[in-house]
Amino acid sequence: MARVVILGGGVSGHTAATFLAKWLGRDHEVVVVTPNAKWNWIPSNIWVGVGGMSKEEVIFELAPVYEKAGVDYRQAKAISIHPEGSSDESKQFVTIEYTGQGKEGNSEKLTYDYLVNATGPKLNFGATEGLGPDAGHTVSVCTADHAVHANEKLDELIAQMKAGEEKKILIGTGHGMCTCQGAAFEYTFNVDHKLREEGVRDKATITYISNEYELGDFGVGGMHIKLGGYVTSGKVFAESLYTERNVKWIKRAHVNKVEKDRVHYETLDGSKHEEEYDFSMLIPPFAGAGIKAYDKAGEDITSKIFNPGGFMFVDADYSKGAKPFEEWDAADWPSTLQNPTYKNMYAVGIAFAPPHLISKPMKSPNGTPINPTPPRTGMPSAMMGKAVAQSLKDIILSNATEPTHTANMSEMGAACVASAGKGIFSGSAVAMTMYPVIPNYKKYEYGRDLNGTFGEIGLAGHWVKHFLHFAFLWKAKLKPFWTIIPE
Amino acid sequence: MKIKPYSQNAYTPVPSAFTKFRRNCVIWQFFRFIVINIKMTVLILKSHH
Numbered sequence: 001m002a003r004v005v006i007l008g009g010g011v012s013g014h015t016a017a018t019f020l021a022k023w024l025g026r027d028h029e030v031v032v033v034t035p036n037a038k039w040n041w042i043p044s045n046i047w048v049g050v051g052g053m054s055k056e057e058v059i060f061e062l063a064p065v066y067e068k069a070g071v072d073y074r075q076a077k078a079i080s081i082h083p084e085g086s087s088d089e090s091k092q093f094v095t096i097e098y099t100g101q102g103k104e105g106n107s108e109k110l111t112y113d114y115l116v117n118a119t120g121p122k123l124n125f126g127a128t129e130g131l132g133p134d135a136g137h138t139v140s141v142c143t144a145d146h147a148v149h150a151n152e153k154l155d156e157l158i159a160q161m162k163a164g165e166e167k168k169i170l171i172g173t174g175h176g177m178c179t180c181q182g183a184a185f186e187y188t189f190n191v192d193h194k195l196r197e198e199g200v201r202d203k204a205t206i207t208y209i210s211n212e213y214e215l216g217d218f219g220v221g222g223m224h225i226k227l228g229g230y231v232t233s234g235k236v237f238a239e240s241l242y243t244e245r246n247v248k249w250i251k252r253a254h255v256n257k258v259e260k261d262r263v264h265y266e267t268l269d270g271s272k273h274e275e276e277y278d279f280s281m282l283i284p285p286f287a288g289a290g291i292k293a294y295d296k297a298g299e300d301i302t303s304k305i306f307n308p309g310g311f312m313f314v315d316a317d318y319s320k321g322a323k324p325f326e327e328w329d330a331a332d333w334p335s336t337l338q339n340p341t342y343k344n345m346y347a348v349g350i351a352f353a354p355p356h357l358i359s360k361p362m363k364s365p366n367g368t369p370i371n372p373t374p375p376r377t378g379m380p381s382a383m384m385g386k387a388v389a390q391s392l393k394d395i396i397l398s399n400a401t402e403p404t405h406t407a408n409m410s411e412m413g414a415a416c417v418a419s420a421g422k423g424i425f426s427g428s429a430v431a432m433t434m435y436p437v438i439p440n441y442k443k444y445e446y447g448r449d450l451n452g453t454f455g456e457i458g459l460a461g462h463w464v465k466h467f468l469h470f471a472f473l474w475k476a477k478l479k480p481f482w483t484i485i486p487e
Numbered sequence: 488m489k490i491k492p493y494s495q496n497a498y499t500p501v502p503s504a505f506t507k508f509r510r511n512c513v514i515w516q517f518f519r520f521i522v523i524n525i526k527m528t529v530l531i532l533k534s535h536h
């Protein structure tokens with residue numbers, strides 16, 4: 001009997017756990033270690049942040065779902081990995097610390113045969129002074145609770161605008177090394193939409209601030225699409241939307257300090273600026289979960305398993321990170337997501353260490369890096385979870401000696417729907433696909449297949465986004481036919 | 488919205504009234520809904536290895 005331990009029950013970990021439990025049956029054990037009692041469909045937090053959905057509509061209790069699936073659920077967080085065991089435990093194990101189930105604060109050793117690290121991002125608000133809702137001045141929509149708080153603050157602001165006050169709104173990225181510009185983009189246009197609905201749009205100045213070189217970069221080096229007889233950069237469409245919705249933009253910006261009424265930022269040309277605000281939602285940079293690793297003798301081997309950001313090494317070509325952008329290649333990206341040192345460990349979703357950025361690295365004359373880090377959005381994250389589950393199924397049930405499935409971001413596409421306002425007849429969203437996620441300039445003139453890369457804004461995009469909200473929650477709850485809903 | 492000459496937004500394309508109408512026209516958007524779903528399905532099928 002094999003035991004697979006999955007750290008993190010988010011998009012990628014939940015996908016891996018539920019498929020594995022289905023395929024392995026009760027003869028083997030699937031254990032999920034995750035600190036939250038509730039699962040959150042994170043993309044819909046944007047709507048919670050503007051009052052378009054309640055928190056309850058975007059979360060559900062994990063325990064009954066895992067019970068139904070036959071998954072051993074531990075409401076806990078992983079603290080350390082011991083891939084060789086220890087002096088008093090011959091088998092490899094993780095130490096976990098409970099956050100619920102009546103065992104809060106208790107530590108436990110959990111042995112494993114196979115380990116999947118799916119711990120996603122740590123929201124690193126501490127990287128910028130004054131950033132974030134807990135110790136800082138800005139709101140966030142990264143968790144359902146953050147989004148509820150953001151909506152409360154937005155409602156207060158709207159009440160003041162209704163009383164005739166003019167307000168400044170600043171939305172974007174809170175550090176030069178952020179990813180997840182898509183969420184900032186969505187929140188910008190959802191706030192704009194909400195203010196229009198409330199009849200106070202004329203009282204607000206909305207500004208978008210981003211670490212992107214150009215709007216529409218999204219950490220994937222932007223994209224080109226064929227439209228109206230031209231092959232056009234996504235920058236043109238992004239700027240068009242900002243202009244249409246009367247949103248000012250600041251690009252190439254590293255926010256280095258947030259005060260209660262202003263942010264301080266540096267731009268790529270090295271100049272320093274300030275921007276005042278009354279309401280601000282800034283995305284934090286992401287770090288890894290901060291799990292430590294020790295060898296059998298108890299020596300710290302964290303740097304052998306995780307990169308300095310806390311993301312786990314997999315089968316990527318990390319030597320390319322030191323090479324210039326022009327030498328990067330699609331082949332640098334990982335396929336099996338297997339750790340090269342400990343072959344029974346895998347990392348999926350945001351938890352794996354990318355070989356390098358996707359967008360071109362940039363530094364200001366002061367040496368400040370200002371470039372988006374690589375996104376790993378929902379669809380690629382879930383596909384990685386499923387591919388690793390398929391490999392583990394073959395290794396456990398069919399004695400395969402190597403991983404049998406791959407999920408390489410340079411060979412897969414991503415479908416994204418970015419909301420620009422909610423409403424069954426008044427809503428809109430940008431629906432886009434890109435293929436592949438990692439641009440391949442050797443194979444395609446514009447880095448991507450123009451037949452698989454497209455984008456358009458409209459009401460249909462909103463319908464797709466709303467439909468996906470229900471479909472993915474249905475799937476995550478393992479309701480009938482959940483397996484036929486694609487990742 | 489007013490475009491100020493020489494400002495940031497003076498150099499971007501903006502949708503015409505017809506483009507805006509199409510974006511919200513339920514019949515046209517129903518057709519686009521089907522097209523988007525087909526495009527996404529093709530992408531998903533291409534991505535599985």
Ligand SMILES: Cc1cc2nc3c(=O)[nH]c(=O)nc-3n(C[C@H](O)[C@H](O)[C@H](O)COP(=O)(O)OP(=O)(O)OC[C@H]3O[C@@H](n4cnc5c(N)ncnc54)[C@H](O)[C@@H]3O)c2cc1C
Nearest residue numbers: 008010011012042043077078119120183349350376377378
């Ligand atoms: C506001 C917002 C909107 C977004 N919108 C979209 C969108 O529209 N489309 C899209 O494709 N993507 C979107 N994304 C990105 C998407 O949410 C991520 O790509 C996806 O969640 C990544 O999956 P993951 O499994 O790597 O991480 P997560 O889904 O974050 O899961 C990680 C899990 O690990 C747990 N964990 C953390 N530390 C530990 C530990 N030490 N031990 C055990 N467990 C731990 C966490 O609690 C969490 O449950 C959005 C993200 C944000 C923040």
